[in-house]
Amino acid sequence: MPAPRWLARANRVGLNRVVRFVAPWLPGFGLLIHRGRRSGRQFRTPVNLFRRRDGFVFALTYGADADWVRNVVAAGGCEVLTRRTRYTLTDPQVYVDEERADMPLPVRRILGIVRVSEFLYLRIAP
Template sequence: MVLSKRVARFNRVATNQVLKHIAGWAPGFAIVVHKGRKSGREFRTPINVFRTKDGFVVALTYGPDADWVKNVLAAGRCTLVFRRKKVAVHGAELVHDESRQAMPVPIRQVLGLLDVHDFLLLKRD
């Protein structure tokens, strides 16, 4: 049960309006700066993100069909505003992992309850 489109719509209209002010510096959050694959317009989307050995991992709680995910995959790169710093990332890779191994243990458990098993891996430039 990936989060529903109704929840996504609410988050886009309400929650993201608050998160966009804190996601660039709050632990466990970042803002992904990406270009629209059709419009070429710049978008800024707050996300939950976790560090990996060579970059970052994002749990795709709305699934891999979210527009921001498609934009990042199409470009192959994006910028993260992570702890008040801009971090260029590349090599965007969609991963399906039932065991959620790339995530911290407590987060794995929450994602298991939500039945999330798709992730986006991003490597630092």
């Protein structure tokens, strides 16, 4: 069960405006750079991310219907700025994993408490 929509709106208006300045520097965070599927406008969304050998996994705490997820899937990819490095990401795959196996143990437990089981995987473009 994803977090409530009102919380997503509150984060977009408040917390995200501050976090987007520090997200590219902090471990486990990044700044997702994507285009609106209708407006074509560029957005910068702070996200939690987890590095995998050939890409990144994002826990979809607001579900697969979040605007940024729909934008990335519609575009077939995006860019992410994390740990002072910019990556081009492609081949978005939304999947459900009730066990949260792709997450580190402490994160797995927290996501289990809030019942997050949807994830987005993006491969680093060659």
